[in-house]
Amino acid sequence: MSQAASPRRWRVSRRGFLIATGIAGGGLALGFRLALPELQLWLSEWAEQTDASTGAPFAITPNDPFAWFEISTDGEVRLFLTKVEMGQGVMTALTQLAAEELRLAPSRIRVQQGPTSRFRSPDFFGTAGSTSVLTMFAPLRQAAATLREMLRAAAAQQLGTTADQVEVADGMAFARAQPSRRLTFGELVREQTNWETPPQPAPLTPPTAWRYIGQPVPRLDLRDKITGRAIYGYDARVPGMLYGAVLHPPSLEGKLRRIVSVERAKQTPGVQQVVVERDFVGVVARTRAAAWQAISQIEAEWEIGKRWDQDEIERIVTVGGPGGVVIQRVGDAPAHLQGEGVIRAEYRTPFAIQTPLEAQAALADARPERVTIWASTQSPFMMQQQVALALRMRPDQVEVVPLLVGGGFGRKSFNPEIAIEAARLSRAVGAPVHVAWTRQEELQLGFLRPPTHHRLSARLEGGRIVAIEHEQASGDVLFAFAPGLAKQLIGNDFGATRGATIRYAIPHRRVVAWRRDLPVRTGPWRGLGLLANTFAVESFMDLLARAANADPLAFRLAHLPDTLWGRRMAAVLRAAADRAGWGRPLPPGHAQGIACSTDVNTVVAQVAEIALEEDERIRVHRITLAMDCGLVVNPDGARAQAEGAVMWGVSSALLEEARVSNGRLAALNLDGYPILSLDRAPAVEVLLLNTTNSAQPYGVGEPPMGPTAAAIANAFLALTGRSLHQMPFTPQRVRERLSG
Amino acid sequence: MELNVNGSLHRVSGDGLLVWALRDELGLTGTKIGCGIGLCGACTVLVDGEAVRACITSVRTVQGKRIRTIEGLAQGDQLHPAQQAFLEHQVPQCGWCMSGQIITLAALLEQRPLPDEPTMLAALSRNLCRCGCYTRIRQAVRSARLLVQQQEARR
Numbered sequence: 001m002s003q004a005a006s007p008r009r010w011r012v013s014r015r016g017f018l019i020a021t022g023i024a025g026g027g028l029a030l031g032f033r034l035a036l037p038e039l040q041l042w043l044s045e046w047a048e049q050t051d052a053s054t055g056a057p058f059a060i061t062p063n064d065p066f067a068w069f070e071i072s073t074d075g076e077v078r079l080f081l082t083k084v085e086m087g088q089g090v091m092t093a094l095t096q097l098a099a100e101e102l103r104l105a106p107s108r109i110r111v112q113q114g115p116t117s118r119f120r121s122p123d124f125f126g127t128a129g130s131t132s133v134l135t136m137f138a139p140l141r142q143a144a145a146t147l148r149e150m151l152r153a154a155a156a157q158q159l160g161t162t163a164d165q166v167e168v169a170d171g172m173a174f175a176r177a178q179p180s181r182r183l184t185f186g187e188l189v190r191e192q193t194n195w196e197t198p199p200q201p202a203p204l205t206p207p208t209a210w211r212y213i214g215q216p217v218p219r220l221d222l223r224d225k226i227t228g229r230a231i232y233g234y235d236a237r238v239p240g241m242l243y244g245a246v247l248h249p250p251s252l253e254g255k256l257r258r259i260v261s262v263e264r265a266k267q268t269p270g271v272q273q274v275v276v277e278r279d280f281v282g283v284v285a286r287t288r289a290a291a292w293q294a295i296s297q298i299e300a301e302w303e304i305g306k307r308w309d310q311d312e313i314e315r316i317v318t319v320g321g322p323g324g325v326v327i328q329r330v331g332d333a334p335a336h337l338q339g340e341g342v343i344r345a346e347y348r349t350p351f352a353i354q355t356p357l358e359a360q361a362a363l364a365d366a367r368p369e370r371v372t373i374w375a376s377t378q379s380p381f382m383m384q385q386q387v388a389l390a391l392r393m394r395p396d397q398v399e400v401v402p403l404l405v406g407g408g409f410g411r412k413s414f415n416p417e418i419a420i421e422a423a424r425l426s427r428a429v430g431a432p433v434h435v436a437w438t439r440q441e442e443l444q445l446g447f448l449r450p451p452t453h454h455r456l457s458a459r460l461e462g463g464r465i466v467a468i469e470h471e472q473a474s475g476d477v478l479f480a481f482a483p484g485l486a487k488q489l490i491g492n493d494f495g496a497t498r499g500a501t502i503r504y505a506i507p508h509r510r511v512v513a514w515r516r517d518l519p520v521r522t523g524p525w526r527g528l529g530l531l532a533n534t535f536a537v538e539s540f541m542d543l544l545a546r547a548a549n550a551d552p553l554a555f556r557l558a559h560l561p562d563t564l565w566g567r568r569m570a571a572v573l574r575a576a577a578d579r580a581g582w583g584r585p586l587p588p589g590h591a592q593g594i595a596c597s598t599d600v601n602t603v604v605a606q607v608a609e610i611a612l613e614e615d616e617r618i619r620v621h622r623i624t625l626a627m628d629c630g631l632v633v634n635p636d637g638a639r640a641q642a643e644g645a646v647m648w649g650v651s652s653a654l655l656e657e658a659r660v661s662n663g664r665l666a667a668l669n670l671d672g673y674p675i676l677s678l679d680r681a682p683a684v685e686v687l688l689l690n691t692t693n694s695a696q697p698y699g700v701g702e703p704p705m706g707p708t709a710a711a712i713a714n715a716f717l718a719l720t721g722r723s724l725h726q727m728p729f730t731p732q733r734v735r736e737r738l739s740g
Numbered sequence: 741m742e743l744n745v746n747g748s749l750h751r752v753s754g755d756g757l758l759v760w761a762l763r764d765e766l767g768l769t770g771t772k773i774g775c776g777i778g779l780c781g782a783c784t785v786l787v788d789g790e791a792v793r794a795c796i797t798s799v800r801t802v803q804g805k806r807i808r809t810i811e812g813l814a815q816g817d818q819l820h821p822a823q824q825a826f827l828e829h830q831v832p833q834c835g836w837c838m839s840g841q842i843i844t845l846a847a848l849l850e851q852r853p854l855p856d857e858p859t860m861l862a863a864l865s866r867n868l869c870r871c872g873c874y875t876r877i878r879q880a881v882r883s884a885r886l887l888v889q890q891q892e893a894r895r
Contacts, residue, residue, distance in 0.1 A: 087832070087833030087834030087871045088833065089833070218827075218830060219830055221835070222826075222827055222830060222835075223827065225832045225835030225838055226810075226819070226826050226832065226838060226842060227770070227810065227811070227814060227819075227823065228768070228769070228809065228810035228839050229770065229811075230770075230835055232769075232836065235763070235769035237767060237769070287753070287755070287760065287765075288760055288764055289755065289756040289757070289760055355870060357775075357780060357834075357836045357837050357868065357869075357870045358772070358834070358836045359773075359774075404834075404835070406834050406835070406836030407834045407836055407870050408834075409870070438776055439774070439775045439777075440776075636830055640830065640833060640876070643872065643874075643876070644833055644871045644872035644873060645872070646872070647871075647872025648872055651872070669775055669776070669777055669779070670775045670777075670779050670868070671777065671779055675868060676872065676874075677865045677866070677868055678861060678864050678865040678867070678869075678874045678877060679861070679862065680865075681872070681874035681875070683875065684875045
């Protein structure tokens with residue numbers, strides 16, 4: 001266990017805990033802080049995926065508290081968290097951790113995404129990077145165990161016995177000698193006035209006694225989601241609220257030159273006010289339709305900016321030239337990749353868009369001294385800070401209430417704009433204003449997954465790879481929004497290079513990354529660079545296996561090091577292959593491909609089974625996935641994440657490509673940017689392995705999408721003898737490869 | 741103007757699209773909005789028992805018809821078979837598309853004779869899910885069909 005969760009640290013009540021009695025209606029509240037070593041844990045593990053040399057300490061020092069318990073006098077246990085639910089099941093998994101130590105069923109804990117004011121210092125990480133469960137695993141259990149021991153001590157006092165004679169179970173405490181006299185948590189809280197943290201470190205429940213951790217506990221948020229009661233940012237409502245819309249540029253580099261006339265907007269029925277402030281033009285109306293109608297009536301002159309086209313951007317995102325950063329160096333790869341006999345291949349991935357089906361939306365109630373925002377966001381604290389900056393207020397004057405997120409996928413990890421728009425309009429009209437973007441705005445004003453280019457080179461000797469190089473160019477992923485963090489890294493956007501390093505046991509390895517500045521906003525997308533980098537590296541592995549005349553599975557296994565990681569990877573490769581029937585006869589016209597990846601310390605292997613349809617469309621029939629994500633808190637939740645991640649991979653591999661044309665995005669709705677539908681979705685089977693009996697959970701939300709595109713491309717290679725080098729694998733690209 | 745929604749009459753302005761009348765005027769935010777062009781299916785509601793996309797349906801055209809939204813699908817605490825199946829298989833992730841998925845399935849389940857499974861899956865292929873809950877949607881369709889068949893058999 002890390003230092004952060006060590007009992008000694010938690011024992012110090014005044015530093016480690018915030019204890020408050022006398023909260024509304026009486027009760028007990030207990031917060032805890034997520035100390036630095038916990039965060040270093042995930043950062044160092046994340047850095048491991050890219051380059052050990054960038055794993056230097058990050059200057060991120062969150063203080064207390066990142067979680068907050070409340071027990072009301074009627075016995076309700078509430079847990080407030082900084083993390084947000086966007087479908088990944090995090091609220092259920094984290095509640096399971098608390099439930100285990102509180103000895104209370106998860107369904108009896110009311111877990112809530114805390115409003116920002118509930119926490120004394122900001123959680124700027126937000127909910128991202130597949131890290132919520134792994135970073136909270138130790139401290140949340142420790143806090144819950146401490147709360148349990150405090151309840152036990154209180155019960156001992158009230159029952160006239162000693163703490164060691166008290167049992168705590170199912171929301172009640174009783175003396176073993178007198179089990180009929182039971183005190184509920186509510187009764188305990190009502191009677192107790194002097195709370196003390198236990199003199200002894202609160203013991204954690206041993207894994208052998210776990211009742212909730214490791215169980216497929218049903219999701220706590222689903223009943224509301226199937227009955228229409230769940231409230232997302234787009235659904236936020238308060239009495240007397242109005243609807244807003246804001247004027248946006250028509251092109252990527254568009255700038256407002258001048259407003260010609262707002263008269264027609266003002267005369268649109270239902271319009272309350274047209275707001276014009278220097279660079280900001282918006283309308284507030286009594287209905288959403290009126291707001292949208294009015295904003296379309298504003299006459300403005302725009303400076304369109306450069307009329308970028310796709311080809312120009314692709315030329316920018318090409319490896320080579322100055323500025324490349326070596327992010328991995330083992331041996332001397334360049335010396336071994338000279339002259340004859342070097343195998344080379346290039347790969348490209350396109351712009352893609354997260355397209356959460358809930359577009360950006362926020363409701364703001366701006367008062368002179370205080371602003372309240374209700375929104376869908378993965379980063380409530382960043383939103384709070386950015387709204388405060390935009391309104392020239394202090395962050396503590398801005399309250400962000402995070403509502404359910406109708407799909408995040410990175411798009412809502414940095415989305416303060418929508419809240420700022422709502423807040424400015426609300427301040428201008430002196431009433432609460434809801435702003436929701438249309439699908440067109442969502443696509444036009446978002447940030448994209450950057451295109452990437454990869455050049456791979458390798459040399460084989462005696463059927464083994466002796467040297468390999470991966471040169472990679474990408475638009476920014478994390479650098480786009482994290483300048484403070486970026487400064488501490490040297491040139492390497494570790495989001496873009498996620499999955500780019502080569503961990504096979506090859507004597508000479510080198511990975512070089514180029515950051516490319518693009519005229520299009522780019523940023524996080526589920527898995528960041530993982531899918532693109534894995535597509536390149538793992539597709540290339542199959543080309544090398546073919547050159548070595550080796551079976552792709554055997555070839556990979558032969559190149560795994562005899563390390564913990566190597567053994568874990570071998571286990572998932574074998575498990576996926578066995579279950580998929582690797583090497584056994586398939587239906588005519590079918591073929592299989594295999595690929596693997598490592599991310600947030602989770603290893604994943606996938607076998608894709610595909611066929612080619614008459615119109616050269618690739619049909620992915622089945623994906624068999626094996627994943628070692630360490631200790632699994634909720635196996636059904638982990639499976640669901642893996643199933644969804646595979647669909648993301650398939651969608652990306654076969655369909656998704658955003659194009660820039662004449663200075664704007666070519667497609668501004670889902671008719672021009674198709675995403676995967678049920679009829680094209682493969683069957684997915686997920687095998688969860690904890691091959692090393694790890695006592696620690698790793699990442700689950702993003703890692704399982706790593707291998708999908710490569711596994712499909714490798715199946716295509718097995719089927720046709722032709723390799724695929726550019727995502728998505730559209731019928732046109734397939735035809736080109738088959739005829740070329 | 742009045743709309744018959746979930747068994748009772750509600751006053752609405754009568755302007756614009758059904759999706760906004762339901763969500764913004766009546767506060768029935770269980771009906772979602774995804775694309776605004778009738779493509780993703782997040783806004784699907786029942787109009788006289790048929791699945792209709794509320795984002796491309798004007799309020800005037802549904803006057804006098806029976807509208808059912810996700811909020812009106814369960815009978816008290818008794819979930820509709822489509823809802824039961826989605827819960828049993830823990831289908832939703834973010835949940836934004838799920839009202840539309842469930843309503844689309846509910847419309848199919850209320851047809852007689854009951855459509856076969858491929859027909860149901862083909863219909864649900866017009867409801868997009870960005871979280872990629874498709875493997876579980878398939879399982880839920882199968883379960884929901886069975887549930888309805890069992891209910892019929894008991895009658």
